Amino acid sequence: xxxxxxxxxxxxxxxxxxxxxxxxxxxxxPTLDTALHARNQYFHPVHPPARxxxxxxxxxxPHLHQRNELKRHKLHIGFTSLSTTxxxxxxxxxxDNSNATxxxxxxxxxxxxxxxxxxxxxxxxxxxxxGTGSIGGESCWAxxxxxxxxxxxxxDRAWSALLEEDDGEAMRALRSGEEEGGNAVTITCRxxxxxxxxxxxxxxxxxxxxxxxxxxFGGDARVxxxxxxxxxxxxxxxxxxxxxxxxxxxxxxxEEYVLHxxxxxxxxxxxxxNGSTNLTTNKRKIQIVSLAHNPETQISAHLVSKQxxxxxxxxxxxxxPLQRARRHMKQCLTSAFVGYEKAVKEGLIDAYGVDSNGLSxxxxxxxxxxxxxxxxxxxxxxxxxxxxxxxxxxSLRVIRLPGNLLETRGLNVARNICSFFGGCDASSQxxxxxxxxxxxxxxxxxxxxxxxxxxxxxxxxxVHVTRPFTAFPYGGTGWEPNSSxxxxxxxxxxxxxxxxxxxxxxxxxxxxxxxxxxYRVESGPVGEEPILxxxxxxxxxxxxxxxxxxxxxxxxxxxxxxDSILEASKERELTVEERETLDGCKLLRDMIHDxxxxxxxxxxxxxxxxxxxxxxxxxLYGSFEELDEESSGVLxxxxxxxxxxxxxxxxxxxxxxxxxxxxxxxxxxxxxDEKVNTHVWDKEKEREVAKQWQSLGLGEFTxxxxxxxxxxxxxxxxxxxxxxxxxxxxxxGCSRPDHVxxxxxxxxxxxx
Numbered sequence: 001x002x003x004x005x006x007x008x009x010x011x012x013x014x015x016x017x018x019x020x021x022x023x024x025x026x027x028x029x030p031t032l033d034t035a036l037h038a039r040n041q042y043f044h045p046v047h048p049p050a051r052x053x054x055x056x057x058x059x060x061x062p063h064l065h066q067r068n069e070l071k072r073h074k075l076h077i078g079f080t081s082l083s084t085t086x087x088x089x090x091x092x093x094x095x096d097n098s099n100a101t102x103x104x105x106x107x108x109x110x111x112x113x114x115x116x117x118x119x120x121x122x123x124x125x126x127x128x129x130x131g132t133g134s135i136g137g138e139s140c141w142a143x144x145x146x147x148x149x150x151x152x153x154x155x156d157r158a159w160s161a162l163l164e165e166d167d168g169e170a171m172r173a174l175r176s177g178e179e180e181g182g183n184a185v186t187i188t189c190r191x192x193x194x195x196x197x198x199x200x201x202x203x204x205x206x207x208x209x210x211x212x213x214x215x216x217f218g219g220d221a222r223v224x225x226x227x228x229x230x231x232x233x234x235x236x237x238x239x240x241x242x243x244x245x246x247x248x249x250x251x252x253x254x255e256e257y258v259l260h261x262x263x264x265x266x267x268x269x270x271x272x273x274n275g276s277t278n279l280t281t282n283k284r285k286i287q288i289v290s291l292a293h294n295p296e297t298q299i300s301a302h303l304v305s306k307q308x309x310x311x312x313x314x315x316x317x318x319x320x321p322l323q324r325a326r327r328h329m330k331q332c333l334t335s336a337f338v339g340y341e342k343a344v345k346e347g348l349i350d351a352y353g354v355d356s357n358g359l360s361x362x363x364x365x366x367x368x369x370x371x372x373x374x375x376x377x378x379x380x381x382x383x384x385x386x387x388x389x390x391x392x393x394x395s396l397r398v399i400r401l402p403g404n405l406l407e408t409r410g411l412n413v414a415r416n417i418c419s420f421f422g423g424c425d426a427s428s429q430x431x432x433x434x435x436x437x438x439x440x441x442x443x444x445x446x447x448x449x450x451x452x453x454x455x456x457x458x459x460x461x462x463v464h465v466t467r468p469f470t471a472f473p474y475g476g477t478g479w480e481p482n483s484s485x486x487x488x489x490x491x492x493x494x495x496x497x498x499x500x501x502x503x504x505x506x507x508x509x510x511x512x513x514x515x516x517x518x519y520r521v522e523s524g525p526v527g528e529e530p531i532l533x534x535x536x537x538x539x540x541x542x543x544x545x546x547x548x549x550x551x552x553x554x555x556x557x558x559x560x561x562x563d564s565i566l567e568a569s570k571e572r573e574l575t576v577e578e579r580e581t582l583d584g585c586k587l588l589r590d591m592i593h594d595x596x597x598x599x600x601x602x603x604x605x606x607x608x609x610x611x612x613x614x615x616x617x618x619x620l621y622g623s624f625e626e627l628d629e630e631s632s633g634v635l636x637x638x639x640x641x642x643x644x645x646x647x648x649x650x651x652x653x654x655x656x657x658x659x660x661x662x663x664x665x666x667x668x669x670x671x672x673d674e675k676v677n678t679h680v681w682d683k684e685k686e687r688e689v690a691k692q693w694q695s696l697g698l699g700e701f702t703x704x705x706x707x708x709x710x711x712x713x714x715x716x717x718x719x720x721x722x723x724x725x726x727x728x729x730x731x732x733g734c735s736r737p738d739h740v741x742x743x744x745x746x747x748x749x750x751x752x
Contacts, residue, residue, distance in 0.1 A: 069117060071722045071747035076188070076464060076731045077113045077740060078122040079106060079151075103157055105736070106150065110158035112737035116744045120186045122731050123151040123267065125293055127195040127226075127249075135226055140195040140247060141208035148189060148266040155185065185286050187271075188398065190355050191261050191336075192253055192293030195226055198246040212260075219254035219332060221301035251297045253332040258339030262290065262348045272348055287350045289398055290343070292336045296358030296369040298329040303366075322366060330373055337381030337396070344395040345385070353398030355466070360402045360410035360699075361475045371417055372446050374399055379453040393458050400731070403465035404516055405658050405717050407472065408699030411724065414463040418726035420450075421460045464729035468721055469714055471514040474697035512604040514696075516654055518712035519605075519647040521546050534712050535651040544652065545645055552641040556592050559634045560585045587623060588635075591616070595642055602649045612639075655713060657693070660704015661686025679706045718746040 103111060110121060127135055127143040128150075135143040196214040214220055227247035262268055271286040302325040319327070333354070340352035358369030378396040386392065399417060403410030418424035450457070523533035524547055538546070562585040565578050574582070602608055620627075627635075663682040686703060693701040707716050721730050732743050 067117070068748045068750055071750045072117050072744060073119070074722055074727070074729055075113075075118050075743055075747060076120040076122055076729045077109060077118060078466075078731045078733045079109070079124055079735075103161060104154065106154040107157040107161070108737045109734050109740055110154055111161050112740040113734075114158060114162050114185075116740065118740070118744070119184060120188070120729060121151070121155065123147055123187055123189040125190040126193060129226070135195050135247060139209050140197050140212060143195045144212065145264070145266050151187065151189075152267055152270050155187070159185075186289060187267060187286065188289045188291055188353075188400075189265075189267060190291045190293040191258060192251055192295075192297070193223075194250055194252070194261075196220070196248050196250040198229075198248050200229070200243070200245045214248050214250055217252050217254055217257040217260065219252050219257065219335070221251045221298060221305070222248045223251050223297055223301060224249035251294070251301060253292055253295060253298065253336035255335045255339035255342070258290075258292075258336050259343060262339075262343045265348075268348050288348075289351045289353060290340065290349050291353045291355040291398060291400060292333060292340075293355050294358070295329055295333045295336075295354060295356055296361075296367045298332045299325045299358075299367055299369075302328045329369070330377055333373070334377040334380050334384075337378050338384050341381055341385040341395060351395050351397035353396060353400060353462075355398075355400040357402055357475060359399070359413055360407060361477070362409065365475070365477065367475075367477060370443075371399060371413055372443060372450060375420075375450055375457055376446060379450070379457055382456050383453075390456070393456055396458050396461070398462045398464055398729075400464040400466060400729075402467045402472070402475070403721070403727070404468050404471050405705065405720065406514060406516065406693075406698050407467070407475070408702070410465060410699075411726070412700070414465065414724070414726040417461055417463050423460070424726050462728040463726060464731060465721060465727055466731045468717060468730050468732060469516045471516060471698065473514070476513070512607040512610070514603070514654060514657070515605065515650070516658070516713050516717050518651045518655075518714065519644075521644040521647055523547060535648050536655065536709060536712055539648065539652060540709055544648060546641055546648065549641045549645050552637050553592070553596055556634050556638040557589055559631065560588045560592070562586075584624060587619075591619065592638060599642070599645055600649055602646050603653050605646055605650050608643075608646050608650075651713065655707060657689060658705055658713070659707055660689045660701065662704045662706050664709060714742075715746050715749075718743065719750045722747055722750045 113119075113121070124147040126145065126147055127140070128138070128146040129135060129143070138146065194212060196212055196216070197209040198214050210216075214222065225246060226249050227244075229246035230244045267288055271288060299322075303321060337352070340349070343349050344351065354374050356369050356374075358365075358367045359371055359374075361368045363370075374396070378394045382390075382392075382394040401410045401413060403414060415424050518535045520532045521535055521538055522530035523538045523542060524530050530547070562582050565574065565582050565585075568574065568578070569582075659679075661681050661683065662679040663685055665678050665680050689704065690701045693699075705716075705720070707713070711719075718730070718732070721727055732739070734740050734743070
């Protein structure tokens with residue numbers, strides 16, 4: 001039945017002899033694959049979705065809505081990270097047209113977006129790193145430009161496919177912006193970070209890398225190391241080898257670096273300096289908007305570099321080191337904006353902006369970056385380039401920041417910016433009369449300056465939000481000391497069975513985000529063929545656990561009870577093999593029991609996956625030598641069912657965090673009516689959720705949102721962001737064409 005410990009030649013468990021081999025490696029890994037990769041498994045292989053039939057956000061949604069072009073134009077398609085990916089449909093499902101299947105994944109996603117009238121694409125930020133966080137075998141020059149090359153190639157292929165289809169509806173949707181002087185496609189790209197070869201007397205690298213080595217531009221600030229360097233075989237050298245230099249991750253926002261990057265940008269060269277592409281020959285203009293990436297990085301870099309280098313001028317300066325660092329950051333951003341203004345004049349880009357995590361942080365945070373600082377830097381840069389007697393306006397167009405239903409500070413910043421430019425709540429518009437000024441306001445001088453420079457600032461600003469489905473506690477900057485989120489509610493202590501082993505380095509990473517998602521789980525009455533259902537829908541109709549979970553749990557516990565050995569121990573002394581087998585059964589029963597006991601404390605599926613990798617796998621590898629086929633199947637079934645149960649718990653906890661003080665009430669007879677969404681206010685629940693918001697360092701808690709139970713979290717979240725007047729764009733990460741289709745359906749079902 002079971003497996004062997006240590007290195008004995010053979011073992012028996014419940015009377016079944018095992019083979020002497022390392023079968024655990026082969027049998028245990030499939031057991032855990034289901035759990036480790038479960039977030040990508042949203043379908044049952046017996047019931048694949050039909051071709052040309054795409055699921056809605058909610059399985060209960062009655063029909064497709066008419067196209068909502070206004071909301072569709074707010075969607076921006078990104079490719080950077082799975083942290084913003086929508087896990088809606090199965091990887092096996094196809095998009096609406098078979099042409100997409102002949103393209104690479106990125107081109108297929110773009111083609112689906114273009115068909116749907118989405119004309120905004122986001123290029124991943126450089127440098128392009130591999131799965132280990134390094135540049136792999138690429139040169140620094142290539143790594144810094146590879147994301148733009150891949151994006152441009154994919155767009156050209158997608159556009160060619162669209163022209164071949166001659167889809168009148170798609171072309172009309174894209175042409176609607178051009179008729180008013182707009183562009184068919186807008187590409188946003190980010191600038192700031194780069195891979196840079198570290199100068200070394202004993203090392204050499206590609207000639208192109210020397211042009212961008214660390215220190216090549218004024219304002220270079222090292223923020224990390226991508227490669228520590230190595231000795232590389234090289235046949236042309238006399239000694240047969242040469243030293244590969246280390247590679248640093250550098251951040252720079254100087255005018256010099258901005259202009260260098262844009263003048264050597266593959267996107268700029270293809271769509272602005274070269275008129276031979278499909279997009280230009282077919283009169284489809286490409287607009288490029290470059291964003292200064294995370295200017296707040298210069299704050300920490302300045303603090304680190306200057307902490308032991310205090311100058312005489314610093315001693316005479318009454319400002320704190322943090323205040324001086326923030327001033328340095330603004331100088332860097334102004335310099336970058338000067339470069340951007342010149343780039344617009346040269347025709348390299350059409351507009352510029354900023355993409356900053358610091359804009360969504362609280363004011364007391366060291367890395368806080370104020371939106372008024374962006375406007376002030378843009379005004380100063382415009383005046384430096386064009387002079388005080390100019391009649392034009394700054395080319396600043398976009399302010400991008402994180403924002404979602406949990407990280408609400410970003411949404412508040414968006415509304416403040418909207419108000420400043422005369423939208424949203426016009427009553428709080430800062431262009432008001434001088435009598436409205438408050439000298440006690442810490443931003444008094446800055447507000448006055450911005451009012452005086454209002455004529456050169458842009459007429460409006462597009463605020464875009466990132467991470468619409470991913471909320472990072474404390475803005476992703478780290479957790480408070482002694483906290484261990486993701487696994488348990490209170491102290492973050494590991495499951496009980498871990499106390500019996502060395503758990504150093506096995507703790508859950510404190511920076512796992514909250515995913516604002518419902519998941520697909522197998523649903524339906526026990527004994528019937530399972531069907532895929534959303535976690536929210538399953539919760540209403542079948543309860544908080546997957547239908548098969550209890551039976552699978554009981555089966556696993558029963559399988560490893562070793563009753564025959566226990567019975568034998570009453571009559572005789574057990575052999576060494578039997579005692580070891582009994583210990584092994586007890587270990588696995590404890591593991592299964594404690595996983596079940598701690599189930600309701602799970603809050604992060606990513607943390608659960610990491611627990612499996614760092615704890616469950618080493619536990620099995622370190623304790624057992626082999627696993628028989630039957631036991632392997634039992635564990636596979638348990639981890640699969642437990643993974644679905646974790647999704648249920650995590651999705652429900654996330655929903656309760658967003659509901660806040662709202663509590664859903666439904667009677668037994670109403671359970672069959674999916675449209676019944678009765679909520680009552682619960683003061684005690686409000687206090688409990690507010691406390692959790694505070695402990696997680698999220699945005700201001702405003703009481704909560706009434707989420708219809710027939711809507712998934714991602715549908716509700718995206719629709720609410722789309723309906724926010726202050727938000728002009730939402731960057732949605734997509735890894736499959738189906739993700740684009742689901743986002744389009746959310747846009748069409750939003751308010752018009």
